[in-house]
Amino acid sequence: MDRPVTPTLDRVKLPSDMKRLSDRELHALAGELRAETISAVSVTGGHLGAGLGVVELTVALHAVFDAPRDKIIWDVGHQCYPHKILTGRRDRIRTLRTEGGLSGFTKRSESPYDPFGAAHSSTSISAALGFAMAADLGGDPGDAVAVIGDGSMSAGMAFEAMNNAGALKRRLFVVLNDNEMSIAPPVGALSSYLSRLYAQAPFQEFKQAAKGMVSLLPEPLQEGARRAKEMLKGMTVGGTMFEELGFSYVGPIDGHDLDQLLPVLRTLKARATGPVLIHVITKKGKGYAPAEMAADRGHARAKFDVLTGEQKKTPSNAPSYTKVFAESLVREAESDSRIVGVTAAMPDGTGLDLFAGRFPKRMFDVGIAEQHAVTFSAGLAAGGMKPFCAIYSTFLQRGYDQVVHDVAIQRLPVRFAIDRAGLVGADGATHAGSFDTAFLANLPGFVVMAAADEAELVHMVATAAAHDEGPIAFRYPRGEGMGVEMPARGIPLQIGKGRVLQEGNRVAILSFGTRLSEVLKAAEALTARGLQPTIVDARFAKPLDRELILQLARHHEALITVEEGAVGGFGSHVAQLLAEEAVFDRGLKYRSMVLPDIFIDQASPETMYKVAGMNAPQIEAKVLETLGIGVVGLRT
The missing domain is CATH 3.40.50.970 (Thiamin diphosphate (ThDP)-binding fold, Pyr/PP domains)
Incomplete structure (x- = not known):
């Protein structure tokens, strides 16, 4: 050029x-x-x-x-x-x-x-x-x-x-x-x-x-x-x-x-x-x-033509997770006047600008002040409202003391919509949503969910809207969804219950979040080799589906968890459950696939997850390694 x-x-x-x-x-x-x-x-x-x-x-x-x-x-x-x-x-x-x-x-x-x-x-x-x-x-x-x-x-x-x-x-x-x-x-x-x-x-x-x-x-x-x-x-x-x-x-x-x-x-x-x-x-x-x-004065741009300013975005038939969240929240708010939106200077980034357009008096942008956003939401909840506090995972870290002291200890039903969960691509390590599952799931009384696809996100928004017993969080990634069929309206999920997507034998893979798509690809490759795994979308890191996890442990040689977060999250809670129930004494092989103990520099999300060891071929390899089966010994 x-x-x-x-x-x-x-x-x-x-x-x-x-x-x-x-x-x-x-x-x-x-x-x-x-x-x-x-x-x-x-x-x-x-x-x-x-x-x-x-x-x-x-x-x-x-x-x-x-x-x-x-x-x-x-x-x-x-x-x-x-x-x-x-x-x-x-x-x-x-x-x-x-x-x-x-x-x-x-x-x-x-x-x-x-x-x-x-x-x-x-x-x-x-x-x-x-x-x-x-x-x-x-x-x-x-x-x-x-x-x-x-x-x-x-x-x-x-x-x-x-x-x-x-x-x-x-x-x-x-x-x-x-x-x-x-x-x-x-x-x-x-x-x-x-x-x-x-x-x-x-x-x-x-x-x-x-x-x-x-x-x-x-x-x-x-x-x-x-x-x-x-x-x-x-x-x-x-x-x-x-x-x-x-x-x-x-x-x-x-x-x-x-x-x-x-x-x-x-x-x-x-x-x-x-x-x-x-x-x-x-x-x-x-x-x-x-x-x-431009409305945002050119804040963030895809590649563009210098003469016209036209951005060169790749078209997609799937909606973005952010838009799915926003539209789902609007639908819930249409039938519940107590639902309000709170964000910290990111109405566009979190999709709450759509909510503001529909309910301007019920939308609050508090500026770059995540600590205040969390406690403000706690006050709204204590006052009888249903606040959805929408903050990127990387920025929610800044309000952690308030999450603990002002929300969790008081068991206030603040709904945390956690955008940009997982590895985010070009913004790199500083904006990666690596830690929210670990730092929320260790708090008593917290419900922590992760959407496997955009349809699941719709149901999780409905779940959060219906949950009044304490704080609840749901996480979802940046970018477009999977292109799955979308429900007309969200249906509240049963708290702490996962879903079995495929029955198999020998090994069960529990996925928490959108790595499920890679897990399913790995399952296809394994099935082609003669080893069909059981596939579970966990949905909840807290509370765990204890009954389902223990049943899987009883009927499989190996159990593998996969999540887009750091150690201390979903897999760690599963390991704690298995240890408490003495499952390891019966010879179960357990592995947890989490983000590695490094900060991963910017690249495409696919490349970043390859560095993290969490793409389909690496999940397949983890299964084979866990079962002690070499490629040569597998049926094709």
């Missing part, structure tokens, strides 16, 4: 090369960097809008600061594509999010210019403060710069870090990248506060002089600025909240104007002594019309 012409960018191999460029050349560099970012993501797909929104900011930060000595931490890391291009990785930028290629987020093992990995939000200020204190204590030298989006600022962790930083009074730079939009439009009081800060644009220069820049002005001008500050007492003045936390506030400034960015950053780099918050206004998707006009 044709690549953009980039004569200035071609001269920049590392950020140190930018020190030789004039400000005029830096303007040219920004334009070329934007073109290169668009071109690269059109080939690989990925998070486009966030990177386009910080092109000028990226150029300014690397022109002023001295990475990697100075630590620039991107929050969330999907802003970092332009940063990667400028930091020695341009030759690999068209391998983004592919097997063996560059991560779609910052990653310490990838480059010294990525001082801290950030694929979850709201961590940058805490990490930057750690770097700043480490430098004071004799660790790595250099300044620490956190670049945090306004959506990420809605999480409590960001304010915990700012409170601590303000108290410690160490030199620290926090760049608030305020693009008025994270993945979804930002919600809540903080968003309204930031909007008010720049609502009166002509007033900003005066407020900047009167507020954050006072201590940095030459001494003859400081007294006048102080008097101006006194005049503004009692008025709504930009930066008040941040200054109360101990930060000097600078801004708002235009994050796409290098003539503003460069002098401000240079002044702060030269003179700041304590923590500074630099409020930068940007536009997500800036400079690429298809992204700017």
Whole structure:
């Protein structure tokens, strides 16, 4: 494909090369960097809008600061594509999010210019403060710069870090990248506060002089600025909240104007002594019309045509699991006014935007605040509602204390819809849904389900809606379903009961989740060899179907469990049951197929599951190995 012409960018191999460029050349560099970012993501797909929104900011930060000595931490890391291009990785930028290629987020093992990995939000200020204190204590030298989006600022962790930083009074730079939009439009009081800060644009220069820049002005001008500050007492003045936390506030400034960015950053780099918050206004998707006009400003894109922005998605006849969940929840809510939806800044990703369209007063997007989402749902349940708390598996980890303390101990009937369960492909290890079964199934009173296909998901939504005895969770993967026949309406399942799909002999395979399709392929291959296994869809990791599992153990030589999760989950609970019932004393061979004890880097889901050892040929091999039968000895 044709690549953009980039004569200035071609001269920049590392950020140190930018020190030789004039400000005029830096303007040219920004334009070329934007073109290169668009071109690269059109080939690989990925998070486009966030990177386009910080092109000028990226150029300014690397022109002023001295990475990697100075630590620039991107929050969330999907802003970092332009940063990667400028930091020695341009030759690999068209391998983004592919097997063996560059991560779609910052990653310490990838480059010294990525001082801290950030694929979850709201961590940058805490990490930057750690770097700043480490430098004071004799660790790595250099300044620490956190670049945090306004959506990420809605999480409590960001304010915990700012409170601590303000108290410690160490030199620290926090760049608030305020693009008025994270993945979804930002919600809540903080968003309204930031909007008010720049609502009166002509007033900003005066407020900047009167507020954050006072201590940095030459001494003859400081007294006048102080008097101006006194005049503004009692008025709504930009930066008040941040200054109360101990930060000097600078801004708002235009994050796409290098003539503003460069002098401000240079002044702060030269003179700041304590923590500074630099409020930068940007536009997500800036400079690429298809992204700017998109509802999500080009947040996540498949491969696309650069000229038109048209995405090159592979058509599928099967609905996505996310859509199946959303439509099923809407159907349940039509007949039950107590059902409400809760999500943490992911209404589109979880499908709850469909629910919001149908029941706007019963849908709550709480922002990037998973801990609050869980406890808020607990309060709704305690108040008599039926909350469905829809959070990706990888993000639910962030609210685990609340799951234990506020939900499980109180046996509140919060329904957890866990999207992106299992290995997720291009987003890699940081977004894999590996641990939810293990960390939920060990909690007393929890019901934990996994859908084997999209039809089962419909029934599990109905099961959760009907379950009022305590917390219940159901997990399902990213992407399209299996293309199975869909029920018109979900039917509540009997709690703790699995289903036998195929009767066999010698070996029984219990599948928990969507690896069932691979189990069935393995069963076909085994049957062709003369060994027909019994196949069971377990449905529940907790409570287990004790009667069924013990019956299988009595009538088979071997029992094998398969799940898309880490050790400690379904298979571990089965092993505990078998041990308690002394089944192993009778000679049963038991094996558990789980995700390996490693973090698996990005690749296609099929490749990732091959690395994990959980595709059909590997399941077949596990059966043969367990029974001690070699391929040569099998009938064909």
